[in-house]
Amino acid sequence: MARTTRHDADLLVIGGGAAGLTAAAGAARLGARVVLAEREPALGGDCLHHGCVPSKTLLATARARQAMRRAAFFGLPAPELEPVDFAAVARRIREVQAVIQRHDAPERFASLGVDVRFGPARFCDEHTVDIGGRRVSAARILVATGSSPQLPPLPGLDSVPFLTNREVFSQDTLPASLLVLGGGPMACEMAQAFARLGTQVTMVLRGPRILPRDDADMAGVVHAALATDGVRVLAGATVKMLRQWRDADGEGVEADLEVPLGEGRGPLVVRAQRLLAALGRTPETAGLDLAAAGVATGKHGGIVVDGRMRTSQGHIFAAGDVTGDWQFTHAAGHEAGVVVANAVLRLSRKADYTRMPWCTFTDPELASVGCNERMAAERGLPVDVHVEPFSANDRALAEGAPEGRLKLVLRKGGGKVLGVQAVGPHAGEVLNEWVAVLGGGVRLSALAGAVHPYPTLGEISARAAGNVVSRVLFSGGVRRVLRLLFGYRG
Numbered sequence: 001m002a003r004t005t006r007h008d009a010d011l012l013v014i015g016g017g018a019a020g021l022t023a024a025a026g027a028a029r030l031g032a033r034v035v036l037a038e039r040e041p042a043l044g045g046d047c048l049h050h051g052c053v054p055s056k057t058l059l060a061t062a063r064a065r066q067a068m069r070r071a072a073f074f075g076l077p078a079p080e081l082e083p084v085d086f087a088a089v090a091r092r093i094r095e096v097q098a099v100i101q102r103h104d105a106p107e108r109f110a111s112l113g114v115d116v117r118f119g120p121a122r123f124c125d126e127h128t129v130d131i132g133g134r135r136v137s138a139a140r141i142l143v144a145t146g147s148s149p150q151l152p153p154l155p156g157l158d159s160v161p162f163l164t165n166r167e168v169f170s171q172d173t174l175p176a177s178l179l180v181l182g183g184g185p186m187a188c189e190m191a192q193a194f195a196r197l198g199t200q201v202t203m204v205l206r207g208p209r210i211l212p213r214d215d216a217d218m219a220g221v222v223h224a225a226l227a228t229d230g231v232r233v234l235a236g237a238t239v240k241m242l243r244q245w246r247d248a249d250g251e252g253v254e255a256d257l258e259v260p261l262g263e264g265r266g267p268l269v270v271r272a273q274r275l276l277a278a279l280g281r282t283p284e285t286a287g288l289d290l291a292a293a294g295v296a297t298g299k300h301g302g303i304v305v306d307g308r309m310r311t312s313q314g315h316i317f318a319a320g321d322v323t324g325d326w327q328f329t330h331a332a333g334h335e336a337g338v339v340v341a342n343a344v345l346r347l348s349r350k351a352d353y354t355r356m357p358w359c360t361f362t363d364p365e366l367a368s369v370g371c372n373e374r375m376a377a378e379r380g381l382p383v384d385v386h387v388e389p390f391s392a393n394d395r396a397l398a399e400g401a402p403e404g405r406l407k408l409v410l411r412k413g414g415g416k417v418l419g420v421q422a423v424g425p426h427a428g429e430v431l432n433e434w435v436a437v438l439g440g441g442v443r444l445s446a447l448a449g450a451v452h453p454y455p456t457l458g459e460i461s462a463r464a465a466g467n468v469v470s471r472v473l474f475s476g477g478v479r480r481v482l483r484l485l486f487g488y489r490g
């Protein structure tokens, strides 16, 4: 680090979220002088304050409510269900956040040697950044400013009140009805959570189906679950106009829609007390003055990076949602690790997305790693598919959650696993074994032969592996050889 002493810092990190905190802690542990700039009054970023943590906490509450509703299914007397007090739900969300916030306390980062400064950061030139009125120069800079809700120019959206992920978790009361715009993970998770708490939910999506990144058959299982929970899904819909309504019953937002598919086909007016915009994410670069540092952005506003997370300025890096591609906390963490390796250790490490997993935390969950059938088709890759249903898993039956399946996407004829998807109970946890199997190059026969505790959901993985292996092993050829050797006639 000797060559960088003319600067105030070896590494200046802009943004104290998943990517920024990982990079700041990693660089400081290696002995670099690190300055971390965060414009909000607390560290943690979207994941802690407006994303993963509040959404998963809300989903847990909704799951508990659903279990109460299913009491009779489990042989229990049906309880009296009082209406949900959303203020109490929001309080629990804040309590969980407060516990996690301790891990992201500025004092903890200060104790690691990070100089934490609160205030908006803006580039003055390619080595100097203004943080809340004070200038800091750095040899290397990481931009990890995350993303904000994407708000496409839908007719009327600019003149109606709406919620985004920043407001939805802190409402005082449970909305009687909710119109959710979007069909991605956040839209599905919120639609299910609010429906289970007692809100009448309508999802409106432009695309032909929910969760377009996942295979249609797997997303179909989630769609069926949403429908069971009472969510009305209007796919392929065009929003013609959004407007406010107000009468003796209350107030809210009304949408004129054109729905070409399925239920609600034709022109339709949907009225709801609240509107939630869950239409994707836009990289957050506002106020950074990237031009002052000569940092280029791409088509969708994301900072353009190469495989080593370097921007158009070799000493300025970007990681996390601001690059616009893999907008997950674990992807931000992975990219931040690559930045530390390259910016601090001066290695030449590349980010690797081949086995980047993702999960939608609806009930059932839908989790995925590697290549799915949709990707294989896009790449013109011929594949075999093996499906294992949760209905054949004893634990899933005991839990009353037999819906869903595990799907292996295999190289055609060869049996090599290219990707795995799971939709079902705790699918995200089930997938973790496959993350290790694929990452560690574990043979399917080893997974099949590994003794799994009974009865666990994870047994589905060993069973799927076993069935693929035995399909090859007990093929006609092997049987013919055994017949010749031992005279078997079965």
Ligand SMILES: Cc1cc2nc3c(=O)[nH]c(=O)nc-3n(C[C@H](O)[C@H](O)[C@H](O)COP(=O)(O)OP(=O)(O)OC[C@H]3O[C@@H](n4cnc5c(N)ncnc54)[C@H](O)[C@@H]3O)c2cc1C
Binding pocket: 014, 015, 016, 017, 018, 019, 020, 037, 038, 039, 040, 043, 044, 045, 046, 047, 048, 050, 051, 052, 053, 055, 119, 120, 121, 122, 144, 145, 146, 147, 165, 186, 284, 286, 287, 288, 319, 320, 321, 322, 326, 327, 328, 329, 330, 331, 332, 361
């Ligand atoms: C509702 C919802 C649910 C989600 N659920 C999941 C999930 O279950 N699993 C998952 O993996 N991902 C989930 N995500 C995505 C996840 O939250 C993001 O991918 C992750 O937070 C990205 O980390 P980041 O460091 O890039 O950005 P962030 O965590 O947002 O951090 C960016 C930080 O930069 C700060 N900043 C911005 N501009 C400036 C500036 N000019 N100066 C100083 N500071 C600045 C911001 O205040 C923020 O603190 C969810 C997202 C949402 C919205």
